């Protein structure tokens with residue numbers, strides 16, 4: 381039996397892609413290995429969103445150079461966004477790599493591996509560049525990758541990602557995603573429904589719908605347009621699915637129909653990730669985000685009106701081209717005013733091939749970016765901590781996900797252990813429980829909280845006094 385080792389970086393889309401690649405290779409008789417040394421095929425599923433993510437992969441490849449020289453029969457592959465971004469450059473920087481496959485060509489991996497094993501020649505399959513032809517031709521070169529699922533290949537059998545959209549058409553000036561993931565294309569609602577139905581039949585309770593701008597989802601057929609709100613209504617009907625989530629939202633496409641669906645459908649999590657990116661209008665304009673700070677705030681108001689309990693999270697980029705101290709202060713102000721549940725903060729990383737790299741100079745010094753990152757993080761953390769403290773004493777329903785980080789670190793084996801679960805508002809709750817509870821919906825009462833985690837106790841079911849009166 382052949383052995384596969386796979387390492388994944390990047391967003392949820394990549395985690396899903398890796399799951400599907402592993403499933404397709406399992407179907408060809410592969411088993412998983414837990415380290416490169418034990419594997420016949422070593423794959424890196426990569427991300428290009430920041431330079432650091434790419435450099436980490438080249439370092440990892442560098443560390444495998446020796447192993448590959450000792451065992452030339454091992455196949456070393458780079459797949460995903462960096463494969464599409466760098467193409468031949470991967471072979472130039474790491475000439476011992478055998479396989480380069482972009483995210484729009486993943487379905488070819490099993491055949492390409494056989495080809496390499498038979499011929500010993502390196503293989504590359506990537507999609508067309510966005511300027512390389514008519515839209516339809518380019519769309520066809522990015523195939524949505526949705527082979528059969530395998531429950532045992534998911535990190536948790538009770539939770540699953542389902543792709544509803546590939547690519548992105550927004551072309552924010554800093555972002556490489558439209559280049560490496562291709563044109564935006566909505567998946568057929570019937571396929572989405574069938575996949576969710578199959579997942580439910582296999583015991584999955586929570587489905588997270590994925591798209592780069594998931595709320596821009598549209599599928600047109602026979603004069604009828606299906607939107608994300610329609611999908612949520614359809615998927616709500618599936619027995620066994622208890623929770624529906626979706627990421628990532630684009631602020632300008634946050635329609636009232638969607639907010640009403642989330643507010644009224646009991647299975648929809650009250651959790652919305654809607655990245656603002658900056659709190660300064662000149663910066664938003666340079667980023668080509670298509671909205672002003674005032675538009676964003678108006679959208680937040682609509683969210684709070686329709687779904688008062690909504691947990692809203694955001695992404696921010698600090699140190700974008702030309703960002704002054706005043707611009708940055710405006711971002712801090714937006715964070716203070718918006719009361720986000722959480723914010724992911726990134727230092728701007730110039731990406732060759734984007735409009736931002738072409739038109740603006742990356743003129744904020746690294747030290748200033750670092751400093752702004754830390755300052756913004758401190759503001760957000762103090763907001764998160766305060767909000768979490770208010771949850772102490774309250775009761776929440778959680779879906780139990782599995783052993784907590786610390787149980788996993790300590791390799792706890794017994795039935796009684798620390799577990800982690802998530803609320804409908806996407807809060808992580810750690811509690812003392814039993815392995816049998818994984819995959820269950822439980823009620824917990826919060827007794828402690830920090831900025832990132834809630835600590836809870838399982839509410840024990842009412843135990844009548846009669847139990848105590850039974851003598852042993």
Ligand code: SAH
Nearest residue numbers: 429554555592628655695696726727728729
């Ligand atoms: N499609 C999603 C996520 C895109 S990538 C969206 O539109 O929000 C995830 C996050 O990475 C972005 O929200 C942005 O904050 C950050 N990001 C993207 N390009 C970046 C770059 N060049 N430098 C630093 N951060 C970047």
Ligand code: SF4
Nearest residue numbers: 548550551552555557
């Ligand atoms: Fe990148 Fe903007 Fe598309 Fe998000 S919406 S993937 S940030 S181009």
Ligand code: F3S
Nearest residue numbers: 390391427428429461
């Ligand atoms: Fe990275 Fe590709 Fe996702 S560039 S963020 S893995 S879409």
